[in-house]
Amino acid sequence: MKTQLTGIVPPLVTPLSDRDTLDVPGLERLIEHLIAGGVAGLFILGTTGEGPSLSYRLRRELIERACKLAAGRVPVLAGITDTSFTESINLAVHASKHGCHSVVLAAPYYFPAGQPELIEYLNDLVNELPLPMFLYNMPGLTKVNFEQDVIRAAMQWEKVIGLKDSSCDMIYFHKLLRLTKQRPDWSLLVGPEELTAEAVLLGAHGGVNGGANLHPRLYVDLYEAAVAQDLAKVRLLHSQVIELASRIYAVGKHKSAIIKGIKCSLSLLGICDDVMAEPFHRFNEPEREMIRTHLAELGLL
Amino acid sequence: MKTQLTGIVPPLVTPLSDRDTLDVPGLERLIEHLIAGGVAGLFILGTTGEGPSLSYRLRRELIERACKLAAGRVPVLAGITDTSFTESINLAVHASKHGCHSVVLAAPYYFPAGQPELIEYLNDLVNELPLPMFLYNMPGLTKVNFEQDVIRAAMQWEKVIGLKDSSCDMIYFHKLLRLTKQRPDWSLLVGPEELTAEAVLLGAHGGVNGGANLHPRLYVDLYEAAVAQDLAKVRLLHSQVIELASRIYAVGKHKSAIIKGIKCSLSLLGICDDVMAEPFHRFNEPEREMIRTHLAELGLL
Amino acid sequence: MKTQLTGIVPPLVTPLSDRDTLDVPGLERLIEHLIAGGVAGLFILGTTGEGPSLSYRLRRELIERACKLAAGRVPVLAGITDTSFTESINLAVHASKHGCHSVVLAAPYYFPAGQPELIEYLNDLVNELPLPMFLYNMPGLTKVNFEQDVIRAAMQWEKVIGLKDSSCDMIYFHKLLRLTKQRPDWSLLVGPEELTAEAVLLGAHGGVNGGANLHPRLYVDLYEAAVAQDLAKVRLLHSQVIELASRIYAVGKHKSAIIKGIKCSLSLLGICDDVMAEPFHRFNEPEREMIRTHLAELGLL
């Protein structure tokens, strides 16, 4: 499992049956659904997984169960992003003990560190990590961008094996691709599914796309068409991705609309419950009905 | 201790001797320094206290030790802000068990909740809280402002007893004062020390000022002069506060400059160590030397 | 008229009878209303005056008419903020020719200049200006803040005689007051009326308050009470200002709500028309009705 990660690595939603209770059968169905869809790995405890909203007890339980359920068929990546250095390390140790492939880390998200502070922080963290690590650029939520100097520093550390970019900034992404040519073992993965087509066409290694929870095959096919340089197929599948996103993620009014849309859809598909972690709450019936209509019209129900 | 909180309630820095080790003698000296300076309470685990950067183990230890050291002389307020609802409740229960007066909560700071989501979140939280609570408005770090609808909702809950505003937005603050007239038991406290003079002159109940760690008497005197409507004295002390802030907080280059400046000063005064929690690090020697010069010129060394 | 400007200098709305036609009788009534209210000057072509939305022809006409109508009773200040250096100078020359006291300049607002670029720009401009100039800090609309280095540079130029700050950032304002002590001839004026009380209590020279269009006496009284250090009176008048602002400026939904609220009120008071310059349009009947109710309840109708 030490080889480079390529393909679609969905950021799993966290199936919950209550505020602090994992929906274990839902998790199992979700993982089977994703592996059947051809995904290249499972990323738990990310943004789509509402990682920062979960208790540490639940995060540890999720790591254990996901690794057991995946059973080595695909690598499991665990989010360890935290405002506390010590808690990030604690989670990484737990992930290592239970068989995760690697960990994923965004910048600490309460205090926005300056870029030199960020380099020092990452250096200290990498020194104590028991697993390889992906950086996760998510400035919209962390308030901090991994600028080029940070990337240059990170390229010196063997333990850092790639980056997931959710900045939605393709100019930044292309500069990353240019910058990281000296680390051919790195995986550059793009977060937002609307950008997977172009990212892969122009050199990225895959996508960490929330919509793949719902319809993994679509994203895997899109990725493969892009790798095969089948532009006609890419255009077709890309337009389906845009259609899905334009409908399912536009039902809610707040920033939570994407995660709520995915969880509500999964619940309608019978895969898992749509309980959300605070500060969010599941859609009410009128919004649920709109999601149902969209899923039907998209041929997913 | 059920009466309204008024006066200066410093947000304590967290004395550390190592990344995850409390500097216990430093904490004791700090608390004695503050109580001797006339403060009205001790607020631990806030922004100045680097609360979100500390491990949960250390947060619990700090709650226990601060309550024991304060020994009932002044109320202790504990920050329970977290991205996880469950961890906030866990901390509040711990705070209650060890004798805290109340808890302090800013908005969850990874996912920015919409205002209706925020009301639902706060309502759920208040229902489970074992202690009275202050809201803490800190949009610069949480990305979320407590708008008027949230305040209106919070005024219905007896358990919420006030608000600390660190928005730096005095127009907002004046509207809060207008809005909360129906809750005469509420304490409206202002965060940034540069705004304490005007806030108290125009109706606020006190300040939660970081600089009070360093020189509690200055802030207490300013508060008392404002309550006494001694405008000449207010102007003089206010200009001293501005002078201190313009020097001590301007040595560092990043957002961490304020906390680093305070901790470095406290270390030079022999009160506690200046170890910072990641992602921050203490000042290097040249910056430390500048702080030393400023302290000397301000007559504090 | 070379002496320092102190007191309330309202930023006049621009009475229009059509998109590109000045409402001349409205302008006359407005100016008489303001002078009768005790204002210390008239600031035309500012933000409240929708200056950047007006054609140059109309801007020139307004300068001419305002100077003629003021007839030397109070100084007239003309906004010359522009994205084009040449057009700013053209307007300043026109203002000088027709008797304006001084000009007012915010940063160019299309391209956000870096601070060193801003200093060079201001230096070039000051060299060609035929009149004294106030800086106008308005980062919310210009995207550029006048940082301390810019202020330090501007203090070297005799032609710059003060600053109006509409940043809404009182921490910044207090630092300005500290910084400009070496220029005792400068006027530091505060923009938002909600901040006039505290600004003047702590050292500012006056307010450039939009609400003074509507009710000049209230703001003049507030200013005078603050200068007289009559804190009880300041609190009372300040709360009336907050009440007015919380009602009149909260009827509209967009950023234009303040100017629309003022113009609609002036129209209901029979002072001038409420035609707005594009991209804005006057309130519709339901909103107009709300303004009417607020004015009645505030005792202004």
Place this chain on the structure above:
Amino acid sequence: MKTQLTGIVPPLVTPLSDRDTLDVPGLERLIEHLIAGGVAGLFILGTTGEGPSLSYRLRRELIERACKLAAGRVPVLAGITDTSFTESINLAVHASKHGCHSVVLAAPYYFPAGQPELIEYLNDLVNELPLPMFLYNMPGLTKVNFEQDVIRAAMQWEKVIGLKDSSCDMIYFHKLLRLTKQRPDWSLLVGPEELTAEAVLLGAHGGVNGGANLHPRLYVDLYEAAVAQDLAKVRLLHSQVIELASRIYAVGKHKSAIIKGIKCSLSLLGICDDVMAEPFHRFNEPEREMIRTHLAELGLL
């Protein structure tokens, strides 16, 4: 010339020999350089052209001269973006009189209009326009994004014939492409050159790329390779574009770095002077030397 615009339409820098003087021979050389490079049109008075920084007299002169110099070989598009409705119309009338193909309009950039206000503004403007119009989405400088409702409204107006998007937000761009399928006569053009490859691969009609001032053939070849679906060639040329941008636009420190880099390069190539309009100034010698080195290493000198 009524047919749809496709291909590379460079946003011309404005050659100046002094603050308010056009460098006419430079303009002629620039236009010849661009037409020889295969561009599909000339867009004057845009952001790269420092349009808002120029006097109206100079803007009118530039319209006249550019149309005369282009002499019908390629269409000329004139930017009429302004904070004043009347001045936008004045410029459009001038552009029509002198033979421009169409006009280009970003949102008014002092007051940020709400979306319904924006629709009303555009509707009023379109009614008075003598020429077809492209919308120009430039939220980074105008503070206003053309949201989907605005686009839906604009699709109803025959006079609006396309949109240039400089939001740098490809998710938005893909949604635009989806939305505007009902207007097959529209041209969707992308602003930033780093995004031209993917935009055209996935359905856009061309690019309005600043770097094409410098090296038009590179961008034209990239566009043509993308239309031809020659992915290998697209990747090669795209990486050259990223290389050029990563070097030439990274010499300056402020937001002006792109325009300064282009103008300095054109001056080194002997095409036109590098005088900038205020608030900007040309590079000093050390930065000029860095540009020279980059151009040499890129094989452009």
